[in-house]
Amino acid sequence: MSKKRLSIVDIANNLNISKTTVSFILNGRAKEKRISADMVEKVLKYVKEVGYKPNSLAKSLRTGKSNTIGLIVEDISNPFFGSIARLIEDKAYKNGYKIIYCSTYNDTQKTKDMISMFRDRHVDGYIIAPPEGVEEDITSLINESMPVVLFDRYLSTIDTDYVVVNNQFSAYNATQYLVGQGYKNIALITFANDQTQMVDRIKGYKMALKEHNFKEIIKELPFSEDLTESITAFLKSRKGIDAILFGTNRDATYGIKIMHNLGIRIPDDIAIISFDDSDAFELHSPQITTVAQPVEDMAEHIITILLDKLNNNGVGTKNQSVVLHTDLVVRGSSQKTKK
Ligand code: RIB
Numbered sequence: 045m046s047k048k049r050l051s052i053v054d055i056a057n058n059l060n061i062s063k064t065t066v067s068f069i070l071n072g073r074a075k076e077k078r079i080s081a082d083m084v085e086k087v088l089k090y091v092k093e094v095g096y097k098p099n100s101l102a103k104s105l106r107t108g109k110s111n112t113i114g115l116i117v118e119d120i121s122n123p124f125f126g127s128i129a130r131l132i133e134d135k136a137y138k139n140g141y142k143i144i145y146c147s148t149y150n151d152t153q154k155t156k157d158m159i160s161m162f163r164d165r166h167v168d169g170y171i172i173a174p175p176e177g178v179e180e181d182i183t184s185l186i187n188e189s190m191p192v193v194l195f196d197r198y199l200s201t202i203d204t205d206y207v208v209v210n211n212q213f214s215a216y217n218a219t220q221y222l223v224g225q226g227y228k229n230i231a232l233i234t235f236a237n238d239q240t241q242m243v244d245r246i247k248g249y250k251m252a253l254k255e256h257n258f259k260e261i262i263k264e265l266p267f268s269e270d271l272t273e274s275i276t277a278f279l280k281s282r283k284g285i286d287a288i289l290f291g292t293n294r295d296a297t298y299g300i301k302i303m304h305n306l307g308i309r310i311p312d313d314i315a316i317i318s319f320d321d322s323d324a325f326e327l328h329s330p331q332i333t334t335v336a337q338p339v340e341d342m343a344e345h346i347i348t349i350l351l352d353k354l355n356n357n358g359v360g361t362k363n364q365s366v367v368l369h370t371d372l373v374v375r376g377s378s379q380k381t382k383k
Contacts, residue, residue, distance in 0.1 A: 049097065050094055050096050052066050052067055052070065055087070055090065055091060055094075055096065058090070059086065059087065059090055061083070061087075065077075065079060065083065065087075066087055069083070069084050069087045069088065070087070070091070070098065109166075109168055110165065110166045110167060110168055111140055111141050111142060111168065112141065112142050112143070112144055112165065112166075112167045112168060113136055113141050113142070113143050113144070113167055113168060113169045113170070113171060113350065114144055114145075114158075114159075114162035114165070114167040114169070114170045114171070114172075115129060115132060115133075115143050115144070115145035115146075115170075115171045115172075116145070116146055116147075116148060116155060116158055116159070116162075116170065116171070116172040116173065116174075117129060117145060117146075117147055117148070117173050118147065118148055118149065118150055118173050118175070118196075119147050119149060119294075120145060120146075120147045121147075122293065122294060123293060123320070123322040123323075123324070124292075124293055124320050124322075124337065124339070125147075125173070125196075127339050128195070128339045128342060128343050128346075129143070129145055131339060131340060131343030131344075132171060132343045132346060132347055133145075135343060135344065135347040136347055139347070139351055141168070141351075141354075144162065144165065144167065146158045146161075148173075148174075148175050149267070150175040150176075150237065150239075150267050151175065152175055152176065152177035152178060155172075155174065155175055155177075155178050155181070156178060156181050159178070159181045159182075159185070168191070168354055169190065169191035169192070169193075169350050169353065169354050170185060170190065170191070170192045170193070171192075171193050171195060171346055171347075171350060172192065172193075172194055172195070173194070173195055173196040173197060174194055174197065174199055175237075175239070176237065176238055176239065178199075179199055179201055179202055182194075182199065182202060182204065183202055186202070186204065191350055191353035191354055192204055192205070193205045193206065193207065193346050193349050193350045193353075194206040194207075195207045195208065195342060195346050196208060196241055197239040197240045197241040197242075198240055198365070199240075200240065203363055204363055205349045205350075205353070205363045205364050205365075206364075206365055206366070207342050207345045207346050207349070207366040207368070208240070208241060208366070208367055208368070209241075209337050209338070209342070209367065209368050209369065209370050210367050210368070210369055210370065211240075211241045211242075211244035211245050211248065212244040212245070212247045212248040212251070213248060214245070214248065214319070214335045214369075214370040214372075215232075215244070215245040215246070215247070215248030215249045215252075215289065215291075215319070215335070216248035216249070216251050216252045217248075217252075217335075217372055218248075218289055218317045218319075218335050218372055219232075219248065219249050219252035219253065219289055220252045220255075221317070221372060221374070221378070222287045222289065222315065222317065222378060223252065223253075223256055223258070225287075225315065225378060225379065225380045226380050227286045227287035227315055227380070228258060228286065229258075229259070229261065229284045229285050229286045229287070230249075230253065230258065230261065230285075230286070230287045230288070230289065231261040231262070231263065231278075231282065231285045231287070231288045231289070232245075232246065232249045232260075232261070232262045232263070232288070232289050232291060233262075233263045233265065233275065233278065233288055233289075233290050233291065233295050233299060234246060234262070234263075234264060234265065234290070234291025234292065234295065235264065235265050235266075235267055235291060235292065235295065236264035236265060236266060236267075237267065242291060242292075245291050245319065246262065246291075249262075249289060261282060261285060263275070263278045265295055271294075271295060271298040272298060272301075272302060275295070275298050275299055275302050276302050276305075276306070279299075279302060279303065279306060279308065280306070285314055286314060286315065287311075287314060287315040287316070287317075287378070288314055288315070288316045288317075289316075289317050289319075290316065290317070290318040290319060291319055292318075292319050292320060293318055293319065293320035293322055293325075296316070296318030296319070296320075296325070296332070297324070299316065300316070300328065300332070303316075310330060310377050311330065311376065311377050311378060311379060311380070311381060312381055315333075315377060315378045315379070315380070316332065316333070316377045316378065317332075317333045317334065317335065317372075317377070317378050318332055318333075318334050318335070319334070319335045319337075320334060320335065320336070320337060321334040321335075321336035321337070321373055322334075325375075326375075328377070329376075330375065330376025330377050331375035331376050331377065332375060332377045333372070333373060333374050333375045333376075333377050333378035333379075334372075334373045334375075335370045335371075335372055335373075336370055336371045336372075336373045337368075337370050338368050338369070338370065338371075341368055342368060345366045345368070349364055349366075
């Protein structure tokens with residue numbers, strides 16, 4: 045049978061003082077309430093002796109604040125989301141907040157359940173990379189003056205704060221670079237969904253090819269667990285491809301493995317660029333050219349906007365749409381070698 049957790053009432057009864065006095069002392073308000081140093085010492089000595097741990101849920105019910113932030117990402121094991129989550133956690137902690145995070149895997153119902161769980165946990169604010177279909181849930185959070193910051197993608201039908209990169213120009217620029225290297229049959233392998241960042245990357249790729257009257261070669265993948273079959277079939281069927289832009293780090297990782305298995309040489313047979321930089325792409329031989337997203341800058345903007353909302357109780361501050369620039373990090377995987 046677990047030992048009953050001591051409450052503030054128990055402490056007050058055991059020391060024969062008021063619950064209010066104990067509460068003021070434990071919440072650092074003794075001086076403000078002119079409580080004597082002896083009384084403070086008596087209470088603090090006792091709570092240390094009995095190993096009292098504040099009940100954070102009871103505190104959040106009483107004060108309406110839990111000093112926690114709900115972070116909802118697509119997949120925490122993905123290097124992009126993992127690195128941005130760690131940066132957000134560091135910055136939140138430095139400002140007195142703890143992060144509770146979870147992954148949606150782009151599953152609408154799971155995302156709804158996560159938002160509901162965070163409501164029950166009385167989180168003070170939300171940072172969300174939303175899948176499709178959660179507009180209603182996010183709108184209701186905002187209508188309750190709950191601070192919400194979207195990142196990586198936004199929801200075009202809702203006025204929220206969001207932090208993204210210039211996805212369309214980034215994909216356009218990467219494709220233009222491949223054209224400049226002399227490639228003429230450039231494919232885009234990406235994910236099939238209506239998320240704004242993925243839609244904009246396809247737009248950027250198409251815009252670049254249109255300027256040169258090059259044929260679009262697009263493979264849109266399902267967000268399924270294993271992409272091996274889809275990418276293998278595509279690569280086997282499109283013999284004329286001389287370069288590939290991968291829309292995310294996830295399909296690029298699969299693509300590189302499959303190209304090795306099929307004996308396709310990078311860049312001699314097919315040059316590649318991946319959206320999203322990562323240590324693994326730098327360690328590969330040849331190193332992979334990437335569209336590097338500014339994760340440090342993104343995390344800084346996200347947490348700054350959210351803290352501003354939290355400190356102003358979510359009112360008065362105008363919603364911000366932050367669009368950051370990426371860097372095309374040119375490495376060996378995209379450079380035309382002399383044949
Ligand atoms: O899987 C991570 C990728 O998908 C990144 O490009 C990020 O922008 C997300 O959309």
